[in-house]
Amino acid sequence: MHTHLRRGLPVLTALGLTVGATALAAPAAHAGPDCGRAPLQYSVDGGAHWTAGATMLAESGSVQVRLAGEPTAGCDYHVSLGSYATQGGTWATSGQQTFLGWATTTLSREHYRDTLDVTGHLPRCYGELALYAVGEKYDGSDSDHPLPHYPDEPFSGLMIASWNGGTACAPTPTASPTAPAPTPTPTSTPTSTPTSAATPTTAPVTSAPSPTPVPGAPTASPRATPRTPAATTPATAAPTLAATGSDDGLLTAAGVAAAALIAAGGAALRLGRRR
Template sequence: MQRSLIGSVATGLGVGALALIGPILVAGSAHAADDAKNNCGSARVEWSIDGGKTWSSAGLLGALATKVSVRIVGEVPKSCSYKVSLAAYSADGSTWKTSGTQRYLGSKTVTLDRDHKSAALDISKHAPPCFGQIDLYGNDKVFDGKANPLPHYPDAKYPLDMIAGWNGGKACAPPTTKPPTTAPPTTTPPSTAPPTTAPPTTAPPTTPPTTAPPSKSAPPTSTPEATPSDEQRPPSTAANVPGRLAQTGASSGIGRIAGASAAVLVAGVGAMLLLRRRPNNSR
């Protein structure tokens, strides 16, 4: 009797567990797959180089900016975050087309979310000394030529997800060389010679001054037009930054599904035990 009851309970538990654990695994996998597909969309980011007095979403910073404030425009989902980075490079020229070989100087990354919709980026200690480039972009990768490629015209427009940028500066001054130090020349004292009497000079006859014909004035020279600057690198996503789902978003959903399925599992086992015992009590 006891063995029969235990065997029946074990059999019932095994069937119930398999029947209910299946939906738990399937639900968890489906939820994780949904989370992987849900990248929170994109958020529009504006920037400011005057401490937040004025904001812009233009693709060019317009000046050498090593202190940039950023903010998200619009609503932000609770479980989503957005990475924004500011990087500095030295270059061989003042434009994107003439930037040549670039060298990574430094960068800074901030995270924007629902509770922190604005932040400040400061890379002033990495400012380009001469020709340079500044990139404001929407991810946290470091494009230093090691972990990720360096920017290079025209075949490597890294970093990706550009929000705004700047190219400019001037050529570095050539190094100055000190002139060699020489000893001061020795001076020979002048020799005293007897004074000589100069012969009397006769003044030449005066002639009336000749009047020169008026010179023709040169035509005014026109100022040459400024050479248009080379094409700068435009933003690739128009200030749209891709979002990421927070880690807690996936685990919380699976926990709720697992908890509910476990409760149903316990209730099913209890019902099977009750049904098994009723025929014995009737005897």
């Protein structure tokens, strides 16, 4: 029995060494590549100029990103661009920030270039743009995704570049009652009603109604004093003899002659009676 054990010991030893070596080599065979920090560049002018500087020289809602050099095969690099409204034009004076928008992409050896676009979410006044190497949205939704707030930033040292700037917003006017709009003044000639229908502003006031005018007679002025009947001149002083053509002088003479004849006749009659 001891002889069989001595003969099998070398075989067991060799088998143990083989299994141990296989177990040690297995983790190394399945380990992923060491990707490290992405060799990233970005452009804010449509790809005309590329840089890796930590400060964006201009506000741009469209930022192109690319992997520089030869990226490691099998590595994925997450890149994000966040837009925020701030209370100041620098990182130190940014104060309370407000999340406006976000875009993200994943770069690799096969997909080494892309564009991050937040043009519809740019700040109107003071603001910040943050380009960082992680695929998380820091919008203040929970404690794991806080908003940037000086001096703490939530990007865990993965900031690629940032921009701070803008101008102050116009002050909000205080609420005040709105004055009513003035009523438009009508023009001298109304368009809706004819001019003849307008009511006169003044009218003469008389104590008695005006007499009806007689055709052919002169019309007196409203302000004139009416004439008295004594001052009125008769239209005809004496009737005229239209048939004989006599006038007032002839009638008077005829009357005198007739009276003389009557007087003479009477005298003659009295004289005759006395005789």
